[in-house]
Amino acid sequence: MDKARDTAARILNEVNENGAYANVALAKYLRRFPLSDQDRRFVTELVYGAVKAGGTLDWILRRYANRPLKKIPPMVRQILRLGIYQLFYLDRVPASAVCNTAVDLTKKYSHAGTAKFVNAVLRTAVREPERAAFPQGKGHAAEGLALSSQHPYWLVKRWIKQFGFEETQRLCAFDNEQPVLSVRTNTLKTNREALLQKLCEGGALAEPSCWTPEGIRIYAHGALDELAPLQQGFCQVQDESSMLVAHVLDPQPGEFVIDCCSAPGGKTTHIAALMQDRGHILAGDVFDHKLERIRENAARLGIQSIETKRIDAREIGRMYPAQADRVLVDAPCSGLGVLRRKPDARWKKTAEEIAGLPNLQKEILNSAAHAVKPGGVLVYSTCTIEPEENQSVAETFLRNHSEYVLETAGQFLPCQKRDEAMVQLFPQRDGTDGFFIARFRRSLSDAAR
Numbered sequence: 001m002d003k004a005r006d007t008a009a010r011i012l013n014e015v016n017e018n019g020a021y022a023n024v025a026l027a028k029y030l031r032r033f034p035l036s037d038q039d040r041r042f043v044t045e046l047v048y049g050a051v052k053a054g055g056t057l058d059w060i061l062r063r064y065a066n067r068p069l070k071k072i073p074p075m076v077r078q079i080l081r082l083g084i085y086q087l088f089y090l091d092r093v094p095a096s097a098v099c100n101t102a103v104d105l106t107k108k109y110s111h112a113g114t115a116k117f118v119n120a121v122l123r124t125a126v127r128e129p130e131r132a133a134f135p136q137g138k139g140h141a142a143e144g145l146a147l148s149s150q151h152p153y154w155l156v157k158r159w160i161k162q163f164g165f166e167e168t169q170r171l172c173a174f175d176n177e178q179p180v181l182s183v184r185t186n187t188l189k190t191n192r193e194a195l196l197q198k199l200c201e202g203g204a205l206a207e208p209s210c211w212t213p214e215g216i217r218i219y220a221h222g223a224l225d226e227l228a229p230l231q232q233g234f235c236q237v238q239d240e241s242s243m244l245v246a247h248v249l250d251p252q253p254g255e256f257v258i259d260c261c262s263a264p265g266g267k268t269t270h271i272a273a274l275m276q277d278r279g280h281i282l283a284g285d286v287f288d289h290k291l292e293r294i295r296e297n298a299a300r301l302g303i304q305s306i307e308t309k310r311i312d313a314r315e316i317g318r319m320y321p322a323q324a325d326r327v328l329v330d331a332p333c334s335g336l337g338v339l340r341r342k343p344d345a346r347w348k349k350t351a352e353e354i355a356g357l358p359n360l361q362k363e364i365l366n367s368a369a370h371a372v373k374p375g376g377v378l379v380y381s382t383c384t385i386e387p388e389e390n391q392s393v394a395e396t397f398l399r400n401h402s403e404y405v406l407e408t409a410g411q412f413l414p415c416q417k418r419d420e421a422m423v424q425l426f427p428q429r430d431g432t433d434g435f436f437i438a439r440f441r442r443s444l445s446d447a448a449r
């Protein structure tokens with residue numbers, strides 16, 4: 001029995017059938033079922049590859065399977081997806097090995113008839129690959145792009161409306177790139193030069209980020225749990241564009257700051273560092289188990305000024321009326337600006353789910369507005385590129401809150417200032433994760449209504 005493919009199929013089953021996150025399921029199985037280093041790498045490649053190619057693999061599979069995929073038992077479906085992935089996307093595995101191992105594996109999970117079916121599907125795919133040629137030409141461009149770039153068709157159509165075809169092509173290509181690991185120097189313990197030196201001495205290939213004074217891009221590194229400076233609290237894993245948010249908030253030592261949607265604490269711990277760990281940061285989130293992650297991060301980084309609390313951000317204004325110097329709303333969002341970092345995310349999102357988000361975002365922002373002191377600052381950020389969750393939410397907020405003015409967020413960017421009042425970073429234009437940041441100031445005289 002091929003242990004690597006068996007493990008990969010079971011992980012895929014957790015992700016596709018039980019909604020598990022790919023990285024979490026992968027880590028769990030690799031811990032539970034020890035494999036050789038070579039097999040671990042193969043399983044990782046199979047799982048991430050097949051998860052990212054999700055809908056495209058199913059489209060290919062439908063060209064060869066004579067029954068609806070829903071009618072195929074779940075484990076057999078995963079085995080077929082893995083088989084198709086290896087045949088169409090991995091050159092180095094011989095086709096006969098792909099078919100034989102898939103058939104053997106099917107016998108473990110199903111009966112001989114199903115094994116025959118799997119054999120027929122995969123061998124036909126080997127003999128007639130042209131059946132799976134993606135549609136192209138007039139009227140098929142969007143579908144062809146969706147299939148070849150491994151993105152859902154609805155999303156590609158939506159982006160083509162927003163950006164045009166060529167920019168959508170570049171955006172999808174960006175999502176498929178290998179993301180660079182970026183870390184933020186913990187300035188409470190060290191400085192960027194010293195950290196860069198430590199990282200390089202440890203064998204990493206790293207360079208300073210051009211977006212923030214604390215950011216570092218790491219191109220080559222071993223396992224994260226063996227990256228000593230990270231374990232010792234000299235840095236925090238955080239995306240470069242996400243590091244801009246705390247700079248736009250611009251917190252000062254001694255202040256009371258509320259971070260409403262704060263887990264796992266990337267921005268909260270950055271805020272604490274900018275405040276030199278002096279003052280009080282209330283880090284709220286609706287999920288208890290996520291608050292634990294903030295406490296772990298704060299302890300590792302040596303931060304004292306953060307208090308975590310389970311709070312629905314829609315209640316924050318009522319609980320802390322006009323009390324905070326600054327409030328950050330890093331809102332729950334569709335995350336469409338960070339798809340390259342989450343191979344499973346693109347297939348889990350739906351247009352309906354996204355349509356429901358602006359209401360929640362507006363409610364949170366409305367409530368947060370009441371928690372800001374007169375003269376204080378409110379920042380709204382998301383990691384998406386959808387105008388409905390970004391500019392529209394900010395504009396509605398301004399219409400309903402005449403006690404707030406919009407400030408020029410672009411002027412608070414630490415390294416590359418912009419004239420934009422609301423900052424929107426696009427992967428295909430800026431080469432970073434997609435991020436949105438707006439900054440509002442409450443007038444000194446008015447009370448929020």
Ligand SMILES: C[S@@+](CC[C@H](N)C(=O)[O-])C[C@H]1O[C@@H](n2cnc3c(N)ncnc32)[C@H](O)[C@@H]1O
Pocket residue numbers: 242260261262263264265266267268284285286287290311312313314330331332333
């Ligand atoms: C974009 S993430 C925050 C990331 C975090 N700020 C960071 O930098 O590490 C959004 C967070 O909002 C939380 N959330 C969702 N709905 C919420 C609500 N109604 N009130 C408070 N937090 C909420 C989610 O649990 C999630 O942790």
